Amino acid sequence: MTDALWYFARGSGVVSLLLLTVVVALGIGSRSGRPAFGLPRFAVSLLHRNAALLAIVFLVGHVLSLLFDPYAQLRLLDTVLPFAGHYRPVWQGLGTLGFDLLVALVGTSLLRHRLGARVWRTVHWLAYLCWPVALLHGLGTGTDNGTWWLWAISIACVVVVVAALAWRISPNFSRFPARADRAVAPRLRPHLEEVK
Amino acid sequence: MTSVVEQVERRLLAGTGAAGPGRLPVLDPSQIIGMARDAGLTGRGGAGFPVWRKLTAVAPGSVVIANGAEGEPASGKDRALLAYQPDLVLDGLQLIGMAARAGTAHLYAPKAALAPLRAVLAARHDRLPVTLHAAPDAFVSGEETAVVSAIGGRAAVPSDKRIRTVDKGFLVQNVETLAHLALIARHGPGWFRTAGTADEPGTFLATVSGAVRRPGVVEAGYGVRLGELIAAAGGPAAELRAVLIGGYHGGWVPADPALPVSRRALEPYGAAPGAGVIVALPRNACGLSETARIVGYLADQVAGQCGPCVNGLPRMAGTLADLAARRPEPGLAAEAQRLARLVSGRGACRHPDGTARLVLSAMRAFEADVAAHLNGRCLAVEGPR
Amino acid sequence: MRLHIDWTACDGRGVCTELLTEMLTEDDWGFPVLRNGDTVPPPLDGAARRAVDRCPMLALRLVT
CATH class of the missing domain: 3.40.50.11540 (NADH-ubiquinone oxidoreductase 51kDa subunit)
Known part of the structure; x- marks a missing residue:
């Protein structure tokens, strides 16, 4: 039974990383305005959301299995507060941090109609922190670090995200490269002084 | 521009002396x-x-x-x-x-x-x-x-x-x-209500400029004849080709002295008194060039927030500039009209709509000029044939 | 019900024009254009709600 928990913890962690990689790539893809990966734009956006929700499910499984695993000795506090654990506190802490970030990202996204676009977008920039944290956590902690297959998976994930980022900054990323930027004209910015 | 000239009507511009308008009553x-x-x-x-x-x-x-x-x-x-x-x-x-x-x-x-x-x-x-x-x-x-x-x-x-x-x-x-x-x-x-028309009562301040002898601010009742307004600004300084009413968001109307300046009378021209801006265009000036200049200014004045305006107005200004420069592209007028309709109603404010109104009125008022320009000629330079 | 576009927020990402093709098309720069006014016909109610929900800029709203 304890072995099963341990295997599940490792497996669900790897699946979460794969899903998060897909989420990041689709998130970047949905920003383009082009039908990305052969999918229409709304499908890219829906898949991005659903993959993120699925990643949360696997991460909850990952954390729960470690809570009940006698070997990991994870305390409830460690699931929320990063870098306070006993077992490889830094690497495990990265996992906790990544989990916290993901909860913030998904939570604000689900509430974005209530929070407003500005708050949501600001928080969403954390995605670029969340993903590398998750990657490092996977590489540094656990039984599988140093195995060829975890390295292969990690490298594949990096390749996907780097490729998506390269596409993001390339000139043909936008569907309408000739489109003018929307920015408030400097002459209208606040410079007014109260005279009385 | 802020000089106050002769008035057709004196209300707002009446008590500019020491007399003052008198005490304001207390009202609920x-x-x-x-x-x-x-x-x-x-x-x-x-x-x-x-x-x-x-x-x-x-x-x-x-x-x-x-x-x-x-x-x-x-x-x-x-x-x-x-x-x-x-x-x-x-x-x-x-x-x-x-x-x-x-x-x-x-x-x-x-x-x-x-x-x-x-x-x-x-x-x-x-x-x-x-x-x-x-x-x-x-x-x-x-x-x-x-x-x-x-x-x-x-x-x-x-x-x-x-x-x-x-x-x-x-x-x-x-x-x-x-x-x-x-x-x-x-x-x-x-x-x-003793000034103006039954539908549009009262007076309004008009800023009359362009080819008039004494440009400035004039007061008149709605429905005043265009000729009277221009006469109040010293009269035309040259033979007039057209008049812009309602300002840069307004419309071009024929230089007809009998035309009443009211919403109702100007509606057929796609114009309105607006904020009372009257610009007289002399016979020797090109309406297309003047419109292109104004649209260029309006495109430069976008607030920068709304996509259709930020992109559409510069494109419209470019099309008008091509037309003014007599570029021999037969589709230019149709493209200007298409862009005008495309941006209308698609902004937080009426800046795209007003610019579109001006362009559409110019295409109507200067139809003969458009035809001449597309053939490499200009009626303002040549004079009417 | 009417579809309201906040043009100060719209970034022309093109999600709404896919989800609501019956009502919206794209202009030369990818910003939505209403085909025949902003009134949402009852059969398009669900599609309009989805478009509002999926707009990445939160620029769409249904107003009565």
């Missing part, structure tokens, strides 16, 4: 709303919305704002009014303040207009204290939601209008509108 909100309704007073900032309806809609405790921003380069009447009749404007601001049971009042105008107002305000003992704000020198800074944004210390840019400005607790009125209200409070709605 329902009396103020009632007299604005009976007078049929409409906003003089350009949109022409009935004043009493805004007064009825606004909630007690709202903020009242006198808007003298006047970003339109061809308009000078608000500046003239603030310079010659500041007390009428400030009286009107107190009146809408009373009507809205306002907590605060603001006056928003170009910086140069504010310095003299400080002394005027200090000499008055207003129930509702007035705060002065400098308006950026830009075309859209006087738009209603841009005014509210600027008063709040943010950029003077228009905002989305899903919720009306009055429902957000702000009552914005043009300074000329306020001056009219101050006169109505003294002389009554019946007196106000």
Whole structure:
């Protein structure tokens, strides 16, 4: 039974990383305005959301299995507060941090109609922190670090995200490269002084 | 541009001497709303919305704002009014303040207009204290939601209008509108209606410029003949080709001296009196070149927020510039019209709509010029054949 | 019900024009254009709600 928990913890962690990689790539893809990966734009956006929700499910499984695993000795506090654990506190802490970030990202996204676009977008920039944290956590902690297959998976994930980022900054990323930027004209910015 | 010239009618521009307009009566909100309704007073900032309806809609405790921003380069009447009749404007601001049971009042105008107002305000003992704000020198800074944004210390840019400005607790009125209200409070709605037409009562300030002998601000009743307005500005300085009415967001009309300047009479030309801007185009000037210049200016004046305007107006300006430069592309006029229709109604404010209105009216008024330009000729240079 | 576009927020990402092709098309720069006014016909109610929900800029709203 304890072995099963341990295997599940490792497996669900790897699946979460794969899903998060897909989420990041689709998130970047949905920003383009082009039908990305052969999918229409709304499908890219829906898949991005659903993959993120699925990643949360696997991460909850990952954390729960470690809570009940006698070997990991994870305390409830460690699931929320990063870098306070006993077992490889830094690497495990990265996992906790990544989990916290993901909860913030998904939570604000689900509430974005209530929070407003500005708050949501600001928080969403954390995605670029969340993903590398998750990657490092996977590489540094656990039984599988140093195995060829975890390295292969990690490298594949990096390749996907780097490729998506390269596409993001390339000139043909936008569907309408000739489109003018929307920015408030400097002459209208606040410079007014109260005279009385 | 701010010189006040001969008037067809003398109301707002009457008491510029020491006589003054006399004491402002004390009125309650329902009396103020009632007299604005009976007078049929409409906003003089350009949109022409009935004043009493805004007064009825606004909630007690709202903020009242006198808007003298006047970003339109061809308009000078608000500046003239603030310079010659500041007390009428400030009286009107107190009146809408009373009507809205306002907590605060603001006056928003170009910086140069504010310095003299400080002394005027200090000499008055207003129930509702007035705060002065400098308006950026830009075309859209006087738009209603841009005014509210600027008063709040943010950029003077228009905002989305899903919720009306009055429902957000702000009552914005043009300074000329306020001056009219101050006169109505003294002389009554019946007196106000003795000028203008039955549908469009009262007088308005017109800024007449272009090919006239004495450009400046003129006052007249709605329905005044175009020829009378131009005569009040010294008469035409040359034979006229066309007249731009309603300013840069207005429309080109034929230089017909008998044409009444009223909403109803100008509607067939896609024009309206708007904020009273009249620009006379002489026979030897090209209407297409003048329109291209104005559209270029308007494209440069976009606030920068709305995609269709930010992209559409420069494209429209480029098309007009090609047409003015007599580029032999047969599709240019149709493209200008397509772009005008494309941007209409697709912005937070009416800047794209107003620009489109000007372009569409130019394509109608200068149809013969368009044909000549596409053949590499220009009627303004050659004269009519 | 009417479809309201907040043009100060719209970034022309093109999700709404896919989800609501019956009502919206794209202009030269990818910003939505209403085909025949902003009134949402009852059969398109669900599609309009989805478009509002999926707009990445929260620029769409249904107003009565």
